Amino acid sequence: MSGSSVMQGASLSEVSSAMAVNRRPWGKFKEWVIETLLLLAALSSVAITLAIMFILVKESWTFFQHVPIWDFLTDTEWTPLFDNPRYGIMPLISGTLVSSAVALCIAIPVGTAIAMYISEFAPFKMREAAKPILELLAAIPTVVYGYFAFLVVTPLLQKFFPELPGFNLLSAGLVMGIMIIPYVSSLSEDAMRAVPMHLREGSYAMGATRFQTAWKVVTPAAFSGLAASYILAISRAVGETMVVALAAGMQPNLTWNPLEPAATMTAYIVQVSQGDLPHGSIGYQSIFAVGLTLLLITLAFNILGYWLRKRYREVY
Amino acid sequence: MEPTAVAEIRRLIAKAKRWDLVFSLIGLLALSLAVMVLVGLFVNLLSQGAPRISWEFFSNFSSRRAGSAGIAAAWVGTLLVMLVTALTAVPLGVSAGVYLEEYAPKNWLTGLIEINISNLAGVPSVVYGLLGLGLFVYLLGLGQSIAAAGLTLALLILPIVIVATREAIRTIPRVIREGAYALGATKWQMVSHHIIPYSSAGILTGVIIGLARAIGETAPLITVGAAVAIFSYPSSPVKSEFPFLSFDWLHESFTVMPIQMFQWTSRPDPAFQVNAAAAGLVLIVLTLLMNGFAIWLRYRLRKNIKW
Numbered sequence: 001m002s003g004s005s006v007m008q009g010a011s012l013s014e015v016s017s018a019m020a021v022n023r024r025p026w027g028k029f030k031e032w033v034i035e036t037l038l039l040l041a042a043l044s045s046v047a048i049t050l051a052i053m054f055i056l057v058k059e060s061w062t063f064f065q066h067v068p069i070w071d072f073l074t075d076t077e078w079t080p081l082f083d084n085p086r087y088g089i090m091p092l093i094s095g096t097l098v099s100s101a102v103a104l105c106i107a108i109p110v111g112t113a114i115a116m117y118i119s120e121f122a123p124f125k126m127r128e129a130a131k132p133i134l135e136l137l138a139a140i141p142t143v144v145y146g147y148f149a150f151l152v153v154t155p156l157l158q159k160f161f162p163e164l165p166g167f168n169l170l171s172a173g174l175v176m177g178i179m180i181i182p183y184v185s186s187l188s189e190d191a192m193r194a195v196p197m198h199l200r201e202g203s204y205a206m207g208a209t210r211f212q213t214a215w216k217v218v219t220p221a222a223f224s225g226l227a228a229s230y231i232l233a234i235s236r237a238v239g240e241t242m243v244v245a246l247a248a249g250m251q252p253n254l255t256w257n258p259l260e261p262a263a264t265m266t267a268y269i270v271q272v273s274q275g276d277l278p279h280g281s282i283g284y285q286s287i288f289a290v291g292l293t294l295l296l297i298t299l300a301f302n303i304l305g306y307w308l309r310k311r312y313r314e315v316y
Numbered sequence: 317m318e319p320t321a322v323a324e325i326r327r328l329i330a331k332a333k334r335w336d337l338v339f340s341l342i343g344l345l346a347l348s349l350a351v352m353v354l355v356g357l358f359v360n361l362l363s364q365g366a367p368r369i370s371w372e373f374f375s376n377f378s379s380r381r382a383g384s385a386g387i388a389a390a391w392v393g394t395l396l397v398m399l400v401t402a403l404t405a406v407p408l409g410v411s412a413g414v415y416l417e418e419y420a421p422k423n424w425l426t427g428l429i430e431i432n433i434s435n436l437a438g439v440p441s442v443v444y445g446l447l448g449l450g451l452f453v454y455l456l457g458l459g460q461s462i463a464a465a466g467l468t469l470a471l472l473i474l475p476i477v478i479v480a481t482r483e484a485i486r487t488i489p490r491v492i493r494e495g496a497y498a499l500g501a502t503k504w505q506m507v508s509h510h511i512i513p514y515s516s517a518g519i520l521t522g523v524i525i526g527l528a529r530a531i532g533e534t535a536p537l538i539t540v541g542a543a544v545a546i547f548s549y550p551s552s553p554v555k556s557e558f559p560f561l562s563f564d565w566l567h568e569s570f571t572v573m574p575i576q577m578f579q580w581t582s583r584p585d586p587a588f589q590v591n592a593a594a595a596g597l598v599l600i601v602l603t604l605l606m607n608g609f610a611i612w613l614r615y616r617l618r619k620n621i622k623w
Contacts, residue, residue, distance in 0.1 A: 034504045035419055041411030045432045048471050055450035110346045117343025132611045137354050139607040141532025143574040144596045147581045178353050211335040239440025241535035266442050273539040291446040302438040
């Protein structure tokens with residue numbers, strides 16, 4: 001009985017090793033082909049980045065042949081579609097900054113409070129219930145938020161500020177802030193969770209309360225992670241499109257007052273794309289120049305956030 | 317200890333503990349703000365839009381009269397665009413994720429790819445629209461078509477699919493790989509027989525979340541060039557003669573649900589804004605169902621798999 005099974009085992013291994021020898025050249029080639037294909041798929045992400053840069057720079061290049069870069073950065077009017085066009089990006093940047101600032105005034109305090117509550121205070125069940133709700137909030141399409149800002153929040157605000165125009169940066173910013181809360185809260189919570197337990201235990205052992213521990217121990221320890229989450233929130237707010245396009249209007253307006261209507265960089269891109277501008281016209285190229293500006297701004301924030309996050313990971 | 321000192325300490329402790337309560341309330345309030353917005357949004361769309369939801373709303377095309385306008389072109393467009401997006405983003409994203417987790421050596425190239433992916437996730441969606449416009453519409457000559465729109469959204473959700481794939485693969489313990497190698501499997505056999513099947517539910521979660529995001533994306537598709545109004549269905553992808561599949565629809569102009577909603581919202585006539593609410597209701601139910609399913613799937617996975 002045992003002899004026959006040994007015999008069988010030997011013959012099996014002989015057969016399989018013979019097969020392996022036969023198969024190996026083809027098998028090795030196949031493995032190589034698969035690995036190369038997978039590598040190409042991974043490299044596609046690099047290709048996308050390069051393609052974004054190429055397209056934006058190529059179209060902006062012809063734009064900047066017509067418009068001196070100095071005028072682009074300093075002129076105070078943006079009227080590319082008028083008979084007498086002016087190409088100063090300042091009004092679009094001011095609209096973007098004001099709406100983003102309003103959004104951050106909502107998103108940062110509320111997002112941080114939620115993160116601190118979920119990470120340090122909430123009982124387990126509450127935490128399990130809260131996270132999916134925040135995730136759903138992040139999943140709502142931005143155009144729905146835009147509808148909400150334009151047709152619900154603005155009329156509501158007009159009850160308090162009767163002279164508020166139908167398009168305004170305030171309601172766009174407020175709704176955008178709510179939209180960004182989940183991004184802030186989830187990244188901030190990750191940062192707070194990454195603070196090692198022994199720091200909290202040490203604090204409790206010294207007789208500190210929950211709030212003292214959360215505020216004086218966990219928050220400073222998670223600081224760079226929190227900062228990273230805020231910076232990524234800024235970059236979200238700057239790049240957000242549909243809410244501002246619907247609720248803040250599409251009229252470029254150099255202003256720092258959130259009660260006024262103003263176009264953002266993203267709203268301008270949407271406005272031009274909606275019309276039928278011929279390919280290659282200066283108006284067509286202008287959206288790429290604005291897109292390039294937008295990309296560079298968000299890229300700077302993303303790199304800063306990435307760097308901050310890397311740093312806090314290395315601390316412990 | 318003197319009784320007064322004890323009383324003093326008690327008072328200090330009570331004062332410190334009061335802050336615990338205050339902050340718990342602040343946290344709950346912040347959380348309930350999020351819940352209230354979610355509920356408020358839903359209730360508002362429901363009360364405004366629900367009366368418009370009918371069979372005709374789904375089968376009618378655009379119209380100048382709000383009462384007879386529908387989302388036929390929009391939902392068919394969304395379906396076809398998502399088909400292109402999924403067929404592009406899933407194979408590409410899963411392959412990239414598998415490469416990065418199972419094959420990639422630790423070198424500068426891998427580091428570059430990783431930084432790139434996290435960076436791509438932070439690029440504003442409207443910039444992807446500009447990429448689609450410059451690359452797919454004009455450079456590759458696809459025109460303002462379903463193909464160009466689907467490919468643009470595929471690039472947009474690629475980082476989501478890659479990250480989800482990597483996270484799903486990372487939960488598979490080392491012993492599985494070692495076991496497969498010990499039985500003489502080649503690397504690809506190990507990956508295709510073990511890694512991909514075991515991570516498929518996790519990958520599915522990421523794919524659903526990515527597609528739900530793509531369904532709601534508006535700005536990049538406006539930039540790529542959605543049609544203002546479409547009055548007929550695109551040509552069918554299935555036909556009766558050989559080879560039974562037709563790809564003409566890829567080159568046809570498109571509109572999708574969020575764009576239809578955007579156009580209706582920006583019309584001054586309140587009757588169209590009711591249509592926008594109805595379209596928004598369909599959209600939000602769709603995305604919430606998809607995300608809810610993904611969350612449920614992930615919860616099940618976490619609970620049931622014990623390696």
